[in-house]
Amino acid sequence: MTDLIVVKNLTKVYRMGDVEVRALRGVALTIREGEMVAIMGPSGSGKSTLMNIIGCLDQPSDGEYYLDGVSVADLNDNQLAEIRNQKIGFVFQQYMLLQRTTALRNVELPMLYGGKGGSRHERAMAALAAVGMDERMHHKPNELSGGQQQRVAIARALVNEPRIIMADEPTGALDTRTGEEIMGIFQKLNREQGITVILVTHEHDVAQHAERIISVRDGIIAGDEPVQGRIVAGATVAAVATEAEAMDEVAS
């Protein structure tokens, strides 16, 4: 497998008035294509800064970052926007759907700023189908549950066929069972479509769904190791579902 993300000696310094905050202090890491990685760390560790730089929302103060062989540190704002549009799909904790706008329109959003050809409509419907939301494509966010909204958000991330999906606390606002379903979708996309998935989380249970956990602390990589006893969401979901059905049967 090729190296999709190569980061060398990455630093990020913020200036807050007279105070310099060194959010990242020499980070080096490599993520290969098709991996499913969790980035963990407490708040203030620099994991958000790292995610923003990897997601091309921000640029490093110093160091090198190669995304798919392209040196990102040299790109301007427009080029970064293009990379975000074409290569990266974002999933946020708060879903970030446009209110008063149907699921379909929400999923079409990235295609307004550059697409890969073909009918917008059809591609958006295909993306919704991939997350099992095709039947609710005309619903607006306030007519959907949290889990359903997050599925729509994942469809939006998928629609431009990105190389990477970056998920920032994707289950943070969901209950455990719905969270498992969402993790199942990520694992499925990773397994079946080979999309590189980067999870940013501070929850161990969530991180256990990845193949590899990178721990960030005080602006440096504190640990980077494969996951022992990886959770496969599908199995759990199936188990939970069976349990629920069993209980339903008992009840009736």
Place this chain on the structure above:
Amino acid sequence: MNLIESFRIALQALLSNKLRALLTMLGIIIGVGAVIGMLAMGNGFQGFLNSQFAQLGAGNFYVAPFIDSNQIDVLTSARLTASDAQAIMQPGRAPAVSQVSIEFSGNAQVSAGGERRTYSVRAVNPEWFDVTPQDLGPGRLFTSDENQDRARVAVLGSIVAERMFGDINSAVGQRLDLNGVGFDVIGVLTTPEGTFSIGADPAEAIFIPYHTGVARLYRNQVNDRIDVSIITIKARSVNEIDDAISQVTAVLREQHRLTYQDNDFSIINPEQIAAQLNSVIGAFNSFLGLVAGISLVVGGIGIMNIMLVSVTERTREIGLRRAVGAKQRDILLQFLIEALVLCLIGAALGTVLGYGFSLVGTFVLVSLFNAEGAEATVNMSNIMLASGIAAIIGIIFGFFPALQASRLNPIEALRTE
């Protein structure tokens, strides 16, 4: 990102808060309405004025025995005679002139039956009716022979006929006295009251042959320097009016043996007066439009205000759009188009209001300015002008908020609650 999509997004954003959008547009609506209404009123007044001048007859100009008040030439006193008019009509002397009519007018005691009134009596030659056409009711006009013979015949304006004889049909064939001289009524004019004329209103005047008037009515008022009060001259065409004026001036200066002296007569060109009045009214109209336009600027400030609020409210949306690949110029365009759409919808509603204002304008023209028959008219070009200004204002005042939106840091925008 294509423009149609931008307009759709802008419309959706505005529709999601209809009342706010309407209140924001109010300044633009009133501004556009006021500009259109004001200009419509100006158009109406200008149209009224031009129609008044048109009643004088196209291509006509006038020579009067006045001295331009700007001249301080004590050696000259005014001079204008019937022989001047004959000189103008001599072949070859003023080729741009087609017809000349002379007139001497004054007031006279008019009596018939028991009625005694004072009216303006206009002694004109028969050509006068060709040069300034009138509507003839019952009877006929007088002839050249009657003029030469100093015949005592009179043509009455409709109001004179009604007041002296009850109605216009019974006037013809009756007799009436002018300063004690008996005249036969041979015809009645039905020219409407208030028709613009140099001299007394034709409906309220009595017309008699020129020579009759000079010999029998105005004998004491005419002398060898002045025996016409006005000469009406018709140029061959409207385009030749300037040539005609210079030719007539030359003829009259020659007749009056003027060399270095100033003119001892005045030439009145209604076209020129109309042009001057039109330009004055046009300037005044532009001024009114400008004043009305100030409310458009005020409206623009309202637009800017609400767009700033909108940018703040939608910071997260901006962050999201940036995250999924919107460039700075996409965001700039989105908010600029939203401001533009706001102004254009405002302009459309303002145009409707402008039509309403123009109805009020018509009322004001007719009842306050006594411009009977005037109608405030909304021009397509006025609508385009007002809407164009509204659009420009939308772009100017929308630019700063849009720029602010486009320059938001995507990370901070996403983090905003």
